[in-house]
Amino acid sequence: MMAFNKRFFGTVAVAVVFYAVIQFLITGEMLPETYIDTLILLGINIILAVSLNLINGFTGQFSIGHAGFMSIGAYVSAILTYNFQQPYVVAILVGAVAAAVAGFAIGLPTLRLKGDYLAIATLGFGEIIRIVWLNTEYVGGASGFHGIDRLTDWTWTFIFVLITVLVIQNLVNSTHGRALIAVRENEIAAEAMGVNVTKYKVIAFVVGAFFAGVAGAISAHYFYVIAPNSFNFIKSFEILVFVVLGGMGSTGGVILGTVLLTFLFTWLADWPELRMIIYSLILVLTMIFRPKGLLGGVDASKLFKKKGGSSNHGTTAQG
């Protein structure tokens, strides 16, 4: 277990150094505003993709309603800071809990559905949430919620990304994570081996929705305005593409996929026509040459394994 601890602290140390360098550049005003925007957007996308990966990649439940959970976090937190003058952190946590409750509500009745059927049900759920915001005058209806304070900065984004990745990695690399993966691998066998399948599916939905809510809350407090249409099913698909491109069931792969696509989108923002062509080409080529995603099927524990090190990695990809 010492090997595991060393690697764990090593990863955290690298992340903190990365944070400090960026923070130094920001305080020294050496980083253009647009770069900071991109970095924060990247952080939000990583939280979304890593949390969706818990549901889709590790537990094998094909959900495409992530934008719906995100919007709950965004709206609830915005209402709290704007209408009730609550502190930022409180707003984020309440928003995330609200999204988690929605995850529980959607998870429980749809558990009996599998594959495509679950996908359609979650898609429909996401759209219902969006329509609710669209028709609620209290949150601005179709024109959106305006005048949210910019309370998110690089530090907060980094903290929440770190918490998300750590919580999900720690969950996945434990007996509880093995129960989740067992559900994905063979539901009937998992149940026969004493795994409470219903409970673990709900856990995946609740934890995944919680962090989607965090991402929504962070983004609402950075971009000043939230509108129902930014949480439509296209947004859900965008998150799904991060996950599939990076490799379902591999947190490292999903982060890599998110970084690549987020930067690609930003760099190509000036050529909208070209952007979609390149984006599509990358997806097609990835699916031809790496059908399991960039890092899908790569056993990280074997790549970095020291002699006799522990291999309690749950990051094997879906077959």
Next chain:
Amino acid sequence: MAQLLKVDNVSRVFGGLKAVSEVNMHIEDGELIGLIGPNGAGKTTLFNLLTGVYEPSSGKVFFDGASVGGQKPYQITKRGAARTFQNIRLFGDMTVVENVMVAYHMHTKHGLFSSILRLPNHFKGEQEMRAKAIEFLKIFKLDGKADEVAKNLPYGEQRRLEIARALAAKPKLLLLDEPAAGMNPQETVELMNLIRWIRDEFKITILLIEHDMGLVMGVCERIYVLDRGIMIADGTPEQIRNNPKVIEAYLGQEVE
């Protein structure tokens, strides 16, 4: 000897088809019982009724003195009945040792939050689980392949791993659904010895479905015969071998 399993007048209807019809069975502690019957006789359906995958349409199943009515498969497993499957159901993308560790999951003491927060009892619990699983694999001579992905094992070893995984759940009753399916004669003989050895070593009760008559007759102490959902005979291998009803079910009626 206490009675471990009692099947009391159990039927299961699918639409208009009576897959299992008013079946009675009892298994005493420590017995090694066979369940045979032609294809489509309802053997696997009966297994599914015993392990909670299906609810009986009528009748009751008692395990270890209490009814299993309304209980989910994982609850019945917790009470001490573990099974294997006719078509192997391993966790293919997990390693061999992880497959066994899943069976220990229901006995875990460290909760979700101590794993997320990486509290000391998480490390202690995980380490114990892993050590126990490796010890267990040694018994089945699979410890050399502990870190291999389960789906890459040869067929015979996958079967053995599935039995090992079921045994790791510490059952009182082990249900084996066609353990010798797809094995060559030599592997079947090894399996026979393994089953006998498991019974003596772990002091558990075993119920197995099998098509291989050599295996069933050689290893079981008592045999139940199911034909078209009806229990047509039970008794020692010798009695079953000479039972005209059983011969009829398998070979058809004698022409006069």
